[in-house]
Amino acid sequence: MTVSLEQLRRCHIAVDLGAARTRVYVKGCGLVVDEPSVAAVNTRSGALIAVGTFAEQMTGRTPDYIRVVRPVSGGTVxxxxxxQRMLRHLLGEKLRRQLRRKPRLRAAACTPHDSDPLAQRAAVETLIGLGARRVELVDTLIAAAVGxxxxxxxPSATMIMMCGAAATQVAVLSLGSIVxxxxxxxxGNAIDHAVLQYLRQQHQLMLPSQSVRPLQLALRGNGLNSRGPASTEIHGRDVVTGLARSVQVDTAAVRQAIHAPLTAVLDGLGKVLRDCPPDLVADLAERGIMMVGGSALLPGLDQMLRDATGMPVHIAERPDVCSVLGLGAMLEGRIHPMVLQPIRN
Structure with a gap:
């Protein structure tokens, strides 16, 4: 862990700035913010018009003078x-007033594994601009594993797969550290793009970008597996005529389109297992892989990992908020480390 649990217990607020969503946990209050990492700006005046869910709904629907921006990309600010402006509006005036009463406000933030110093500095500067006097950085993988x-x-191996919007991280942990x-x-963004490309090339159908993720989750419930329906009806806009049209899409073909960009994930998973000590691999064969992150619910991903590795694959109960809940558990002091005392001769 990059910081000690004692340092984290002194923090008052935990922030998970993700490419898809921003989540804030306040000590003693719990999870207070869970909104899309989106802001809408008036380019003429520079004023912030909307943030969060409302700003996301504006995507692709705004006039020329309104720009929808995402200040976080790939887990990096x-x-x-x-x-900073987005976070201020998401927190609200009442909560910001409470935080300003703290004499020395401390904050904790998640950072992607092996993030470069510039990315870490950007996260620190963002929270310092909100009034934090000190910012502690915690690896997203460790926070998600705790959450x-x-x-x-x-002293046993646990494997976690963090499925984010812009990247997928895999790690083996033991004794509180990443092995x-x-x-x-x-x-998830690459998988969304694969589905859009498939529908455009094979069916000359265009879908709004905001409807791809609900479509995938609906397919998951309606049978995007080998035992489900062979086809499903999808509504979109015809590429040639521009008119609304419905087509019957083969679920097996959609499943194959989703699996295509995931070969890089399987390669990375294999590299982690090859670099892992044999004793820990034996533990993993029994415990399996724990999937967290918003994209962990994508259809077919868990079964694909089972088929490729032969290991059990589990999806966390609340995979999308595991990281910030893990940080919150550290802030509240609910995590007790194993103390290894030096042996005296």
Whole structure:
């Protein structure tokens, strides 16, 4: 772990700035913010018009003078000023007033595994702009493992797969630290793009970008598996005529389109297992893989991992909020590390 649990217990607020959603946990209050990482700006005046869900609904529907921006990309803050403005509005005046009463406000933030110093600095600057006097950085993989209840501090192997919007991270943890890890630049956005490309090329159908994820989740419930219906009806816009049209889509073909960009994830997973000590691999064969992150619910991903590795694959109870809940557990002091005392001769 990058910081000690004692330092984290002194923090008052935990922030998970993700490419898809921003989540804030306040000590003593719980999860207070869970909104899309989106902001809408008036380019004429520079005023912030909307943030969160309302701003996301504006995507693709705005006039020329309104720009919808995402200040976080791939787990990294790319626009510090806009990220600060977005966070201020998401927190609200009442909560910000409560935080300002703290004499020395401390904050904790999640950072992707092996993030470079510039990305870490951007996260720190974002929270300092909100009034934090000190910012502690925690690896997203460790926070997510704690949040989904894995025995991170025990001397046994646990494998976690963080399926984010822009990237997928896989790690093996033992004794509270990462033994080996890999980060692949393939996430939910790449899978969304694969579905859009398939429908455009094979059926000359265009879907709004906001409807791709609900479509995938609906297919998951309606049978995007080998035992489900052979086809399903999808509504969209014809590429040639521009008119609304419905087509019957083969679910097996959609499943294949989703699996195509995931080969890089399987390669990264294999590399982690090859670099892992044999004793820990034996533990993993029994415990399996725990999937967290918003993209963990994508159809067919868990079964694909079972077929490729032969290991059990589990999806966390609340996979999308595991990271921030793990940070919150550390802030509240609910995590007790295993203390290893030096042996005296």
């Amino acid at each position: 790319v626009d510090i000023e806009m990220a 989904c209840g894995l025995p991170v501090e025990q 080996t890890a890999e980060r692949m630049p393939v996430g």
